[in-house]
Amino acid sequence: MAKPGHAAVLRDVTVRYKATTALQSIDLSIEHGEIVGIVGESGAGKSTMLRLLDATEQPTEGTVLLDGVDPATLGERGRRRIRHRIGMVFQGFNLLSNRTVEQNIELPLRLQRRRDPELVAKLIDYVGLADRAKHYPAQLSGGQKQRVAIARALITQPTLLLADEPTSALDERTTAGILSLLERTRRDFGTTIVLVTHELAAVKAVCDRAVILERGELRDIVQVVHGETQQGASYLDRAKQVLES
Numbered sequence: 703m704a705k706p707g708h709a710a711v712l713r714d715v716t717v718r719y720k721a722t723t724a725l726q727s728i729d730l731s732i733e734h735g736e737i738v739g740i741v742g743e744s745g746a747g748k749s750t751m752l753r754l755l756d757a758t759e760q761p762t763e764g765t766v767l768l769d770g771v772d773p774a775t776l777g778e779r780g781r782r783r784i785r786h787r788i789g790m791v792f793q794g795f796n797l798l799s800n801r802t803v804e805q806n807i808e809l810p811l812r813l814q815r816r817r818d819p820e821l822v823a824k825l826i827d828y829v830g831l832a833d834r835a836k837h838y839p840a841q842l843s844g845g846q847k848q849r850v851a852i853a854r855a856l857i858t859q860p861t862l863l864l865a866d867e868p869t870s871a872l873d874e875r876t877t878a879g880i881l882s883l884l885e886r887t888r889r890d891f892g893t894t895i896v897l898v899t900h901e902l903a904a905v906k907a908v909c910d911r912a913v914i915l916e917r918g919e920l921r922d923i924v925q926v927v928h929g930e931t932q933q934g935a936s937y938l939d940r941a942k943q944v945l946e947s
């Protein structure tokens with residue numbers, strides 16, 4: 703079960719890089735166990751928001767709280783402890799090509815000088831790759847590689863999973879499988895999931911709410927209504943229309 707309270711809170715957060723304002727006065731609270739989509743066109747500030755949420759970046763102004771703790775008040779060790787509770791998956795899977803499925807999955811544990819072969823086996827089974835444990839990434843399909851990446855992200859039993867365009871390199875059917883795995887992860891482990899994507903259909907399929915960013919500003923937070931997607935006018939207008947209908 704997801705615990706009560708907020709997995710992440712952004713309070714009046716601004717991030718500036720010299721002349722560029724990547725995020726401007728953002729207020730956002732993400733509850734434990736929520737699946738939140740972050741959508742917006744290129745340069746809208748999505749990656750910057752992910753870097754705030756994984757404590758690799760601090761805001762220029764405002765406050766970020768992760769599980770009630772402000773990473774800016776911690777030293778590097780404290781921030782690393784926070785990052786141990788956060789899993790990440792990426793568009794390009796980021797697997798080590800010279801390691802097998804099970805070696806890739808156990809890597810985060812090894813980096814923490816831990817071992818748990820039983821949990822590795824359980825997660826391989828959980829993501830549906832029990833017959834692929836000894837395979838190398840080159841022997842897997844895109845969808846299978848993303849399943850390995852998800853199992854690797856889950857091996858440290860994170861409370862927050864950040865997914866950066868996890869289905870953008872996959873076809874429609876494979877995408878559906880990965881999205882349903884993310885949904886199952888939330889249901890079975892109570893994991894909070896933040897899904898950055900330009901694919902509105904993906905947001906529509908699994909997200910509870912969607913944050914629409916436009917040139918660094920939070921244009922809207924939409925309660926997603928699940929159902930058929932439809933075509934519309936501009937991307938941003940369509941985002942609101944598609945997600946709310």
Ligand SMILES: Nc1ncnc2c1ncn2[C@@H]1O[C@H](COP(=O)(O)OP(=O)(O)OP(=O)(O)O)[C@@H](O)[C@H]1O
Nearest residue numbers: 719722723724742743744745746747748749750751
């Ligand atoms: N390290 C940096 N130094 C300078 N400018 C940056 C830096 N990181 C991001 N920016 C700028 O901040 C803005 C937001 O960038 P960000 O990468 O967060 O957008 P995005 O929505 O993730 O875009 P994309 O979908 O193309 O990845 C852009 O104008 C970008 O050029």
